[in-house]
Amino acid sequence: MNETVLVKNLHIKAGKNTLVSKTSLTIKKGEIFGLVGESGSGKTITAKAIIDLLPEGLTYTADEIITAGKNILTASREEKKEHIGKNIGYIPQNTVFYLHPMIKIKNQIGDGYMYHMKKTKKEALKRAESLLIKVGFKSPKTVLNYYPWQLSGGMRQRCNIAMALMNDPKLIIADEPSTALDTTVQKQVMELFKTINKSLGISMLLISHDLGLIKHYCHSIGVMYAGQIIESGSREELFNNPKHPYTQLLMKIVPSLSIKKNEPLTEIPGYVPEKGRDSRGCLFVKRCPKAMEVCSQTVEEHEEKGHYYRCNL
Amino acid sequence: MLTYVLSRIKSSIVVLFVVSVITFFVLMIIPGNPAQLILGTDATAEMVADLTESMGLNKPLYQQYLGWLLDLLKLDMGTSYVYGEEVTRLIIRSIPVTISISIFAMAIAVFIAFIFGTIAAIKKNSIIDYFSRSIMQLGVAIPSFWIGMVFIVYFGMKLRIFPVSGYVPINENFLNSLKSIILPSVVLAIGELGTLLRIVRSSMLDSLKQDYMDMAKVKGLSAGKIYIKYALRGALTAPLTIIGMQFAKLAGGTVVVETIFALPGLGRLVLTAVEHRDIILLQGLVMFITASVIFITLIVDILIMFINPRIKSFQQGEL
Numbered sequence: 001m002n003e004t005v006l007v008k009n010l011h012i013k014a015g016k017n018t019l020v021s022k023t024s025l026t027i028k029k030g031e032i033f034g035l036v037g038e039s040g041s042g043k044t045i046t047a048k049a050i051i052d053l054l055p056e057g058l059t060y061t062a063d064e065i066i067t068a069g070k071n072i073l074t075a076s077r078e079e080k081k082e083h084i085g086k087n088i089g090y091i092p093q094n095t096v097f098y099l100h101p102m103i104k105i106k107n108q109i110g111d112g113y114m115y116h117m118k119k120t121k122k123e124a125l126k127r128a129e130s131l132l133i134k135v136g137f138k139s140p141k142t143v144l145n146y147y148p149w150q151l152s153g154g155m156r157q158r159c160n161i162a163m164a165l166m167n168d169p170k171l172i173i174a175d176e177p178s179t180a181l182d183t184t185v186q187k188q189v190m191e192l193f194k195t196i197n198k199s200l201g202i203s204m205l206l207i208s209h210d211l212g213l214i215k216h217y218c219h220s221i222g223v224m225y226a227g228q229i230i231e232s233g234s235r236e237e238l239f240n241n242p243k244h245p246y247t248q249l250l251m252k253i254v255p256s257l258s259i260k261k262n263e264p265l266t267e268i269p270g271y272v273p274e275k276g277r278d279s280r281g282c283l284f285v286k287r288c289p290k291a292m293e294v295c296s297q298t299v300e301e302h303e304e305k306g307h308y309y310r311c312n313l
Numbered sequence: 314m315l316t317y318v319l320s321r322i323k324s325s326i327v328v329l330f331v332v333s334v335i336t337f338f339v340l341m342i343i344p345g346n347p348a349q350l351i352l353g354t355d356a357t358a359e360m361v362a363d364l365t366e367s368m369g370l371n372k373p374l375y376q377q378y379l380g381w382l383l384d385l386l387k388l389d390m391g392t393s394y395v396y397g398e399e400v401t402r403l404i405i406r407s408i409p410v411t412i413s414i415s416i417f418a419m420a421i422a423v424f425i426a427f428i429f430g431t432i433a434a435i436k437k438n439s440i441i442d443y444f445s446r447s448i449m450q451l452g453v454a455i456p457s458f459w460i461g462m463v464f465i466v467y468f469g470m471k472l473r474i475f476p477v478s479g480y481v482p483i484n485e486n487f488l489n490s491l492k493s494i495i496l497p498s499v500v501l502a503i504g505e506l507g508t509l510l511r512i513v514r515s516s517m518l519d520s521l522k523q524d525y526m527d528m529a530k531v532k533g534l535s536a537g538k539i540y541i542k543y544a545l546r547g548a549l550t551a552p553l554t555i556i557g558m559q560f561a562k563l564a565g566g567t568v569v570v571e572t573i574f575a576l577p578g579l580g581r582l583v584l585t586a587v588e589h590r591d592i593i594l595l596q597g598l599v600m601f602i603t604a605s606v607i608f609i610t611l612i613v614d615i616l617i618m619f620i621n622p623r624i625k626s627f628q629q630g631e632l
Contacts, residue, residue: 051531085533097524102546102621111542112532147622 004029004171004203005050008064012045012227014057018278020046020227024308027171027220032197032204034218035229036211036250040272042227043207044093047173050205051084068170086116089164089202091157093176098160099148105159106144113166124166131162135192154185161192165200172196173205178213190217211250215239223247226272226283233307243302243309246284282311318615325607329600333385336599337378340592346370350590351394381596390597395589400597403582410480410578414494414570415563418501422509423556425502427545430513430552434521435540445510452507461500461573468496478575497574501567505559512555516548523547549620557613564609565602 005027012020020042027033035043049060050067065072068087072080092098100108110124119127125144132140135158148156157177164172174193178186194217197204208214214221215235222232223246231244242248249268270287277283281296288295294312301310348364349356365371369380384391390400429445436442469477475496481489520526521544529543566580579598586594 053527053531081530081533083533084531088531090528090531092524092528094524098528100525100528100543100547101623103542111534111538115532115534115538149623 002029003027003066004068005033005205006064006066007046007050008062010046010049010060010062010065012042012049012054012058012060017275018227019058020049020060021277022310023224023227023229025222025229025232027203027205029203030197030201031219032193032206032217034214034221034235035205035207035224036209036214036221037224038209038272040274041224043209043224044175046224047175047205047207051088051090051173052080053090082116085112086167087170089167089169089172091160091164091172091174091177093179096148096153096156099156099163101147101149103147104144105146105148105151109144109159109163110166112163116167127166128162131165132159134165135159135162136188154181154188157181157185157189158192161189161196165196165202168200169202171203171205173207175207176209177206179208193217211253223250227277228283228310229308230284230311231307231309233309237305237307241307243307243313244284244311245288245290245313247309249289314618317618318611321611321614325611328607329604332603333382333600334378336596337381338374340596341374341377343590343592345590347394347590347592350592385600390600391593393586393591393594393597395585395591395594400594403594404579404597404601407577407579407582409482410494410576411566411571411580412564413483413490414498414501414567414576414578415560417494417498418505418563419556419560421498421502422505422559426506426509426513426552430510431517431540431545433510434514434517435544437518442514445514449507449511452503452505452510455503457500457504458569458573460503461497461570464496464500465573478573480576480578493576497567497570497576500570500573501563505563509552509555509559513548513552516551517544520544520547546620550617553613553617553620557610557616560613561606561609564605566598 003026005025007026008024010020010023011018023042023046025033025035025046035046037043045054045058048054049062050065050072052072054060062073068083070079070083070087072083075083099105106125106128109128110119110121113119113124113127114121128144129140132143137143137155137158143151143155143159148159151159161177172193177193178189181189190213193204193206196202206214206218218235220232220234221238222229223238223244224230225246231238231242231247238247239251242251246268253268268287273283273286279296280298282288282291282299285291285295290313292312298312299310300312302308346361346365348361348368348370352360352364369377372380381391388401390404392398393400393403396403425448429441429448433439433442433445464475465477468475475492476489479493481493483490525543525547526539529539534542564579566583567578568580568584570576571578571580572584579602582594583598583602585591586598
């Protein structure tokens with residue numbers, strides 16, 4: 001098995017309203033996969049569907065969801081919970097409330113480890129200490145005795161990362177892990193991910209709306225728009241040879257340092273559509289500079305050597 | 314921690330002082346000479362004048378107040394004329410009754426409210442949720458004197474399981490003592506249950522929506538850990554505050570229930586004092602009840618500080 005995550009034809013609905021449709025993604029073993037898109041494009045709920053954490057009221061269907069070698073769709077609830085808890089680490093965007101504010105770090109960092117790996121509290125704390133050192137804390141014992149609100153945002157995020165690493169997961173899902181942090185801490189955290197990925201070989205799903213960051217750290221990239229991955233492939237392929245007009249526009253938008261004085265920043269006019277995401281045609285048609293008549297009716301899917309895109313061009 | 318407790322005690326003393334001023338002057342302003350009340354309508358004017366003199370009622374009000382306050386600090390609250398006994402002793406004798414039914418009632422209410430409130434929140438819109446919501450409505454809507462009488466008729470007179478009225482001290486006969494407080498406690502518990510259940514349910518619903526619950530679920534912990542260690546832990550502050558308030562309210566006298574079950578508790582004492590215009594007894598009772606309410610609230614606030622340690626830092630200006 002060469003894939004850590006395999007999702008085929010994922011649909012997520014809130015009642016009758018489609019939020020994510022026809023989305024497939026593959027994350028190879030040991031790679032960092034970047035999922036990029038505007039706010040509201042469905043990045044987070046796609047990730048949440050993979051770890052079975054969709055908010056109340058949302059339901060999903062898919063042809064296949066395999067994570068770390070287990071078919072999630074055919075697993076029982078208990079099995080699913082067990083498997084995800086053991087093999088997937090989740091690092092959230094907002095650092096404030098993901099650690100329980102009334103429980104000391106030492107009393108919450110190890111409970112997943114103790115439960116799944118059948119370890120004692122002592123062993124869990126020992127492992128937590130070594131991981132806290134790995135994520136850059138000088139005195140892990142002090143950190144363990146703190147409540148989350150006694151730590152800064154960057155420290156909390158590093159605690160989250162250490163907690164996600166407790167079980168030696170096969171996959172880490174990081175949902176905009178650095179958005180709430182300032183730039184220097186952001187760099188530290190991202191470098192930490194890179195090191196973890198390299199030294200431990202853990203696959204990662206990195207969600208971000210920051211194309212620059214994705215470009216810098218990811219091996220493969222999926223571009224999401226209105227609840228669909230409209231283009232995906234290796235970083236080189238995607239950046240050197242973007243096929244979908246949306247991807248092409250996105251790449252133009254990333255501001256570069258060589259921008260001339262008074263040169264206006266490019267933007268894509270319009271908004272991500274909220275409704276009609278179950279349409280058979282292309283969802284980008286209203287904002288697409290190259291839209292044709294056929295685009296609102298059907299859309300073609302292409303796949304060559306791992307480079308996938310859905311466009312009629 | 315200590316500074317917090319000290320500052321709370323300081324402010325409690327201020328509150329007690331203000332209450333003492335209000336109690337004393339309001340009760341003194343009420344028309345009717347206490348000496349006349351004590352002696353009854355048959356007394357001669359001379360007798361009344363004598364008693365007024367000996368009770369110090371002819372002195373200026375502020376002097377009377379100071380005298381009363383000084384006695385109060387020595388825990389001497391004067392003598393009740395209805396009972397002809399020292400107020401302090403009357404109160405001490407009534408406390409066990411009121412406190413035991415209050416504790417027992419709160420224990421029942423807390424136990425049921427936490428079990429049903431938690432399950433109702435976890436299984437929102439399930440049968441248990443609807444059931445506990447009806448308990449809430451019933452508890453709030455049904456007057457306690459009615460339930461009390463129904464209980465007396467059914468359990469006391471028909472089934473004869475529990476005594477109809479009266480109180481057996483705990484050191485006399487434990488089982489009979491327990492029997493004598495069960496019915497009144499249950500009646501009180503039903504009255505408090507509705508509010509508490511509602512608070513537990515809504516705090517729990519709120520806690521279940523928090524981000525840390527996502528984390529607990531992703532970690533794949535057992536349901537017990539997820540719901541008790543994470544969700545319930547985050548939902549304790551509000552219910553605990555309410556429990557403290559409810560307990561303080563009950564401990565201050567449960568007039569209706571004590572009257573129905575003929576229990577010699579604080580509530581009965583208050584009622585007698587009011588009925589017979591026993592101003593000295595009433596003053597003492599008001600001061601005692603205020604002090605105990607303040608004390609219970611203080612204890613609860615300290616408990617909450619242990620559960621939600623952030624409060625400690627707010628108090629100390631760390632955040």
